[in-house]
Each structure stands twice: as C-alpha cells, then as structure tokens.
Amino acid sequence: SQELEQSPQSLIVQEGKNLTINCTSSKTLYGLYWYKQKYGEGLIFLMMLQKGGEEKSHEKITAKLDEKKQQSSLHITASQPSHAGIYLCGADGALQGAQKLVFGQGTRLTINP
Amino acid sequence: DVKVTQSSRYLVKRTGEKVFLECVQDMDHENMFWYRQDPGLGLRLIYFSYDVKMKEKGDIPEGYSVSREKKERFSLILESASTNQTSMYLCASSLWDRGRSTEAFFGQGTRLTVV
Numbered sequence: 449s450q451e452l453e454q455s456p457q458s459l460i461v462q463e464g465k466n467l468t469i470n471c472t473s474s475k476t477l478y479g480l481y482w483y484k485q486k487y488g489e490g491l492i493f494l495m496m497l498q499k500g501g502e503e504k505s506h507e508k509i510t511a512k513l514d515e516k517k518q519q520s521s522l523h524i525t526a527s528q529p530s531h532a533g534i535y536l537c538g539a540d541g542a543l544q545g546a547q548k549l550v551f552g553q554g555t556r557l558t559i560n561p
Numbered sequence: 562d563v564k565v566t567q568s569s570r571y572l573v574k575r576t577g578e579k580v581f582l583e584c585v586q587d588m589d590h591e592n593m594f595w596y597r598q599d600p601g602l603g604l605r606l607i608y609f610s611y612d613v614k615m616k617e618k619g620d621i622p623e624g625y626s627v628s629r630e631k632k633e634r635f636s637l638i639l640e641s642a643s644t645n646q647t648s649m650y651l652c653a654s655s656l657w658d659r660g661r662s663t664e665a666f667f668g669q670g671t672r673l674t675v676v
Contacts, residue, residue: 493666
C-alpha cells in the first residue's frame, strides 16, 4: 500500500521566518493534497497537485510536486501565528476505480511570537 | 459550501457498548471515508465507501463496521467498544470525477473516549 512520510514531525519557528515541510511517497503520486488542521478540529483543504513539476500558491503558502511525482514540499513565507497547526499531506491511491485516500503522519507547526 | 457533519463532537462510552458514529454530507459525493487520528500515527483509514451499500476495508478495520444505506450518510459502528478505540474520529467525503477523486472534505471530528 502507498505510504507517505512527512518531515519534520514537529517544527517551531519564530514569527516572520520561512519554513518548509516535506512529504515523500513510496509510490508515484497521482494526486497529492495538503491539508491544515487546527487542534481538535477537522481538516481544511489547502491545495492539490497532480502534475510533475506543478507548483501552486495561496497567500503565503506554496506547494510543489517534484518531476518524478514522489515528493512534495509545502513552503510558508514570513510565518504568522495563524499558520500554526498540523499540516498533513494526503495521496490519492486509486484502488480498482475507487479512491483510497491515505495520509502522512502530520507535521505540527508552532509559531513563536 | 460543502458540509460534512458528524453527529457528535465529544462522546464518552463504556467498554463493551455498541457505538454509532454518524456522518452526513450535503454535496452528493460518491466517496465517503472514516479515519481515526492518534498522536504520532496520523490519520489511518478505517473504512471507505464509493457508493450506496458498497464498502471497502481500509488499513485498520478490525473492531469496526460501517453502513451506507443512503448516499449522504455513512455510519461507523464499534460493535463492542474497547479502551484502545479511544481516539479522534474523522469523516470525509469526495467527488468522483472522470476517473479520479477530487479533494476530500472533512467533518469537525468526534473525540471518543471509552472508559
């Protein structure tokens, strides 16, 4: 089965600093999703990447999928307290025509003022 | 807005009880999922369904069953709750579009404690 490995597992950064979270797959990614979760709540969809080399941005968050489609990165520029939370990458591991969406273990981001 | 609603935010049940977690989505999505989330383990897929009355086991189905009698509703059943099923449970749904899934939308989660 498809496995996703996220690094680092936790990250503490000073407000205003840049940071990067990585997501590596054991298999080729056909759809890679980034989500954010506030403590104790559901997941909020951030971005989806499908094509090798694809890059998407939303406000200060940029996500990239490498050409081989086995690694993705999430980059936050000039971090703010509102960026704090758990970031999860998810992958579409289509199984016999049905989706089986799997996730990495998450990266807990703390922003220090 | 897409809405996925889980019936309870917090639930406390006794060991051995039969527990029902309900999830309803209002976007006519084909796919629905149940995950549990534990510290250090991330989200683990319990069961998913791609159509009414259809279900597939995820990675950790033991001790759970599911029911999908209507397209909008997907229920997770703990046949005999045990303390190791204490966890955060998350429901999600997604659309099946031209052979691929769109992004999944999540409910707010149910924090279940089994005592």
